[in-house]
Amino acid sequence: MQPRGESVLKYIIRRLIIMIPELFVISFLVFMIMWAAPGDFLDQYRMDPSVSPQFLESLEKELGLDKPPIVQYGIWLKDILTGNFGYSFYYRQPVSKLIWGRVFATVILSLSSFFFSWTLGIITGVFSALKKYSIWDKILTVVAFSGIAIPGFFLALLLLYIAANTGWFPISGMVSINHSQMSAGERFKDIMWHLILPTIALGFGGFATLMRYMRGSLLDVLNEDYVTFARAKGLPERKVIYKHALRNAINPMITFLGYSISGLLGGAVIIENIFAWPGMGRLVYQALIQQDVYLVMASAMISAVMLVIGNLIADILLAAVDPRVRLE
Amino acid sequence: MRKLLVAALALALVASLIALPPYAASDKYLGANAHGKRGGTLVLGTLNGPKTLNDIVAQETSSTQIINRFMASMVERDNHGLWYPALATSWKIEVKPDGKMILYWYLRKGVKWSDGQPFTADDVVYTINNIYFNKKIPNDFQDLFPADNWPKAYKIDDYTVKVEFNYPYRLAWRYIGGTPIWPKHVIEKYLKEGKKFKEIWGVDAINKHEIVGLGPFIPVEYKEAEYVKLVRNPYYWKKDADGKQLPYLDEVIYKIIPNTDAMRLAFENGEIDVYAPRGTEYADFKAKAKEKGWIVGTGGPTFGTQFVTFNWNCPDPIKRKWFRNEYFRKAVAYALDKKRIIDTLYNGLAVEQWGPISAAAKEWYNEKVLTKYEYSLDKAKTMLVLGGFSWNADGKLVDKDGNVVKFILTTNAGNKVREGIGNILVENLKKLGMEVTFSPIDFNTLVQKLVVNGKWEAVIIGLTGGDEPQGGANVWKIKGALHFWNYNPDVKSFVDPKDYYSPDWEKEIDEIFQENVNFASKDDIPLVKDMFSRFQELVSEHLPLIYTVQQLFLYAYTNKLHNVDPTSMGGIVTWNMDWIWKEK
Numbered sequence: 038m039q040p041r042g043e044s045v046l047k048y049i050i051r052r053l054i055i056m057i058p059e060l061f062v063i064s065f066l067v068f069m070i071m072w073a074a075p076g077d078f079l080d081q082y083r084m085d086p087s088v089s090p091q092f093l094e095s096l097e098k099e100l101g102l103d104k105p106p107i108v109q110y111g112i113w114l115k116d117i118l119t120g121n122f123g124y125s126f127y128y129r130q131p132v133s134k135l136i137w138g139r140v141f142a143t144v145i146l147s148l149s150s151f152f153f154s155w156t157l158g159i160i161t162g163v164f165s166a167l168k169k170y171s172i173w174d175k176i177l178t179v180v181a182f183s184g185i186a187i188p189g190f191f192l193a194l195l196l197l198y199i200a201a202n203t204g205w206f207p208i209s210g211m212v213s214i215n216h217s218q219m220s221a222g223e224r225f226k227d228i229m230w231h232l233i234l235p236t237i238a239l240g241f242g243g244f245a246t247l248m249r250y251m252r253g254s255l256l257d258v259l260n261e262d263y264v265t266f267a268r269a270k271g272l273p274e275r276k277v278i279y280k281h282a283l284r285n286a287i288n289p290m291i292t293f294l295g296y297s298i299s300g301l302l303g304g305a306v307i308i309e310n311i312f313a314w315p316g317m318g319r320l321v322y323q324a325l326i327q328q329d330v331y332l333v334m335a336s337a338m339i340s341a342v343m344l345v346i347g348n349l350i351a352d353i354l355l356a357a358v359d360p361r362v363r364l365e
Numbered sequence: 366m367r368k369l370l371v372a373a374l375a376l377a378l379v380a381s382l383i384a385l386p387p388y389a390a391s392d393k394y395l396g397a398n399a400h401g402k403r404g405g406t407l408v409l410g411t412l413n414g415p416k417t418l419n420d421i422v423a424q425e426t427s428s429t430q431i432i433n434r435f436m437a438s439m440v441e442r443d444n445h446g447l448w449y450p451a452l453a454t455s456w457k458i459e460v461k462p463d464g465k466m467i468l469y470w471y472l473r474k475g476v477k478w479s480d481g482q483p484f485t486a487d488d489v490v491y492t493i494n495n496i497y498f499n500k501k502i503p504n505d506f507q508d509l510f511p512a513d514n515w516p517k518a519y520k521i522d523d524y525t526v527k528v529e530f531n532y533p534y535r536l537a538w539r540y541i542g543g544t545p546i547w548p549k550h551v552i553e554k555y556l557k558e559g560k561k562f563k564e565i566w567g568v569d570a571i572n573k574h575e576i577v578g579l580g581p582f583i584p585v586e587y588k589e590a591e592y593v594k595l596v597r598n599p600y601y602w603k604k605d606a607d608g609k610q611l612p613y614l615d616e617v618i619y620k621i622i623p624n625t626d627a628m629r630l631a632f633e634n635g636e637i638d639v640y641a642p643r644g645t646e647y648a649d650f651k652a653k654a655k656e657k658g659w660i661v662g663t664g665g666p667t668f669g670t671q672f673v674t675f676n677w678n679c680p681d682p683i684k685r686k687w688f689r690n691e692y693f694r695k696a697v698a699y700a701l702d703k704k705r706i707i708d709t710l711y712n713g714l715a716v717e718q719w720g721p722i723s724a725a726a727k728e729w730y731n732e733k734v735l736t737k738y739e740y741s742l743d744k745a746k747t748m749l750v751l752g753g754f755s756w757n758a759d760g761k762l763v764d765k766d767g768n769v770v771k772f773i774l775t776t777n778a779g780n781k782v783r784e785g786i787g788n789i790l791v792e793n794l795k796k797l798g799m800e801v802t803f804s805p806i807d808f809n810t811l812v813q814k815l816v817v818n819g820k821w822e823a824v825i826i827g828l829t830g831g832d833e834p835q836g837g838a839n840v841w842k843i844k845g846a847l848h849f850w851n852y853n854p855d856v857k858s859f860v861d862p863k864d865y866y867s868p869d870w871e872k873e874i875d876e877i878f879q880e881n882v883n884f885a886s887k888d889d890i891p892l893v894k895d896m897f898s899r900f901q902e903l904v905s906e907h908l909p910l911i912y913t914v915q916q917l918f919l920y921a922y923t924n925k926l927h928n929v930d931p932t933s934m935g936g937i938v939t940w941n942m943d944w945i946w947k948e949k
Binding site for chain 2: 074075076077080082083084085086087088089090091092095127128129130135138139142194197198200201204207208209210211212214216217309310311312313315316319320323328
């Protein structure tokens with residue numbers, strides 16, 4: 038038998054190699070769907086009395102929209118192999134630069150809501166399962182179901198409304214307008230202060246869902262024979278729960294984790310729009326509306342890569358915690 | 366006798382003293398009469414950040430609203446569309462007997478760029494000859510002039526520029542005078558370094574502090590998707606009535622808030638100083654104004670138009686006949702209940718529109734010539750009878766060949782007002798026995814149908830407008846690229862040349878748009894006014910487009926701002942930001 042470390046490495050490499058044809062197919066499909074959608078980026082100018090047909094034609098040529106789609110795709114593919122993600126029609130900047138500019142804001146919001154929902158979700162889920170049918174469990178259940186039932190945008194607007202009426206939190210953006218004059222410490226505080234409401238709005242639904250999953254999963258395990266056996270053996274309750282029950286209950290959560298990771302760079306369109314958060318979601322949404330092809334392509338590629346990597350991480354973690362799972 | 370002569374002489378002297386250059390409302394620049402206090406930061410909200418600061422490249426207001434702060438032109442407009450001297454103190458228009466036209470511009474002395482360099486005739490000549498009329502830099506400004514017959518600018522001395530045209534052109538003065546002037550010394554340097562013109566002044570230029578202008582505020586910081594910061598131009602040339610240098614404000618910040626609900630809350634929370642309320646919000650704002658310290662009001666109708674129109678060249682030849690039938694269109698116009706639209710969709714904050722020129726374009730709007738088809742279903746039915754229509758046993762409207770009148774009305778989905786107008790109109794058309802299906806579709810799909818393949822029947826759509834009717838030439842000329850309800854077969858191949866119909870009044874409108882621009886001298890102004898009156902008369906009577914209603918310009922701003930005078934032309938604070946001031 039091979040040593041485990043080497044087989045894991047081999048497995049990762051194999052998964053990454055499979056990724057290449059996957060990305061190729063995805064990119065081709067996305068490009069063709071964008072092309073098949075009615076109209077193009079220039080439509081917004083076609084109904085403008087001040088834009089002449091000659092000028093439209095010169096724009097069409099400049100943006101390469103006059104070429105057949107398969108040629109356009111070929112150019113894109115060739116460029117991307119040399120590390121050039123193309124040029125955004127709408128923002129008139131290289132796509133890579135645009136996306137890079139949004140990464141910080143996107144990741145900071147994703148991570149904060151990720152930690153918010155996961156830590157709170159797991160802790161309250163475990164707590165709720167252990168205090169099954171107690172008054173605390175019931176309160177948490179109500180909170181969880183309202184969290185699942187309230188749409189994110191509504192919660193966001195509600196939070197905005199509270200912020201507007203109390204003045205405790207800023208309404209919009211990631212930084213204050215005098216941010217550039219602040220010291221490093223003040224800047225950090227400024228961003229944290231702006232981060233609170235979007236984090237809650239974005240993470241609340243996830244927290245509620247995770248809590249219910251955790252609770253259900255742990256309750257299932259607590260009824261298993263091996264838990265009864267562990268208790269019968271005379272192990273202290275702490276050990277029974279944390280060593281035996283929780284380790285088994287965490288499996289379904291890990292699959293979930295994989296999906297969460299894949300969304301880290303995707304941004305959150307609605308929440309970003311409501312809170313004027315300068316993230317990826319807003320960028321891509323705008324790009325979709327404007328049919329800004331290369332920006333859409335780049336974001337689709339990032340999402341695809343992140344999904345594959347997220348799944349890979351989940352599979353590896355699953356294998357690590359559950360000896361029954363083999364990486365083949 | 367001698368006394369009389371002296372008096373006459375004195376009178377002539379006075380007359381020559383007060384004679385203004387043509388088209389100008391005053392010989393003083395805008396802001397010359399202002400009083401105020403220096404200091405303060407104006408914070409504005411915007412849905413999108415700038416995409417470029419290069420005026421040639423910029424197509425969207427999110428970019429031009431920043432560009433217009435740091436660029437300036439030889440003449441500028443107030444909030445009612447009247448012209449005033451700016452970088453030029455005066456000018457002269459000469460139309461020669463041989464048809465040539467010469468514009469003389471006398472530039473203001475002692476003006477400096479924001480980097481301290483002097484502004485001279487070289488900058489103006491460079492801007493006209495090397496930038497806007499440069500074959501290697503295609504731009505939409507060139508389209509305003511006949512191709513390959515472009516004007517040429519010459520420097521007479523450091524402060525006099527002459528622009529020569531081979532033909533008289535009425536709009537030349539305002540287009541040349543209103544075009545932003547570029548700093549020759551800066552642009553030449555970039556081009557020498559090998560930069561392409563379109564790459565100059567992308568948004569990166571802000572943070573690199575590369576922007577140089579003649580306007581009141583210079584952009585110095587851009588945080589992508591967050592805000593743009595502009596600071597006072599230390600060399601700005603304007604002075605107020607007390608001799609203080611303008612602008613009053615230290616800084617202007619455009620905060621990027623991509624969502625209108627959040628924009629509203631930001632205004633309520635005091636994070637931004639100005640907000641343009643929607644019709645549905647207005648009553649609420651007005652009620653809270655006193656307590657919150659806001660100034661809330663309406664500023665007359667806006668320029669944009671919304672109308673119903675029919676495809677005279679739609680794929681079905683039977684329907685073409687209905688849509689080309691003037692009585693049919695008149696019936697639809699009578700069935701359009703504008704009052705109800707205003708009450709239910711605009712909360713009363715709109716006015717009825719009858720003709721193609723907005724009442725906001727004060728110089729050209731002529732209410733007297735407009736035919737008004739006030740809502741009346743009885744009159745609508747009379748029109749249908751006159752048009753040869755009748756009703757069958759089921760009460761359905763049929764044409765004289767017995768075809769049941771049914772068609773599809775569309776608009777761009779998501780525009781709640783247009784969807785509302787559609788519902789109200791369809792309800793009334795059904796009462797006339799028409800079978801109308803109302804199906805809003807995605808904007809891009811709609812544009813394809815309207816301007817590319819012609820596969821549509823009836824539509825509710827709008828066009829942007831301005832204070833100069835000639836801006837709509839693309840829409841009104843028979844061979845115009847936006848004459849989409851009745852394209853000429855030469856323009857679009859989907860129009861069947863054997864079944865093309867263009868009534869005489871359409872040709873008359875075409876002539877008006879071809880010819881008015883030839884009347885360039887000051888004495889021709891009344892003639893041009895007559896031509897555009899005739900245009901309004903023809904459109905309102907024959908109804909190629911059936912106009913609906915126009916929203917009123919609504920505004921709200923904090924009472925800490927002073928010298929604010931909002932109109933739809935000038936925006937809330939846009940037109941006179943250089944002499945607005947803010948209490949601390």
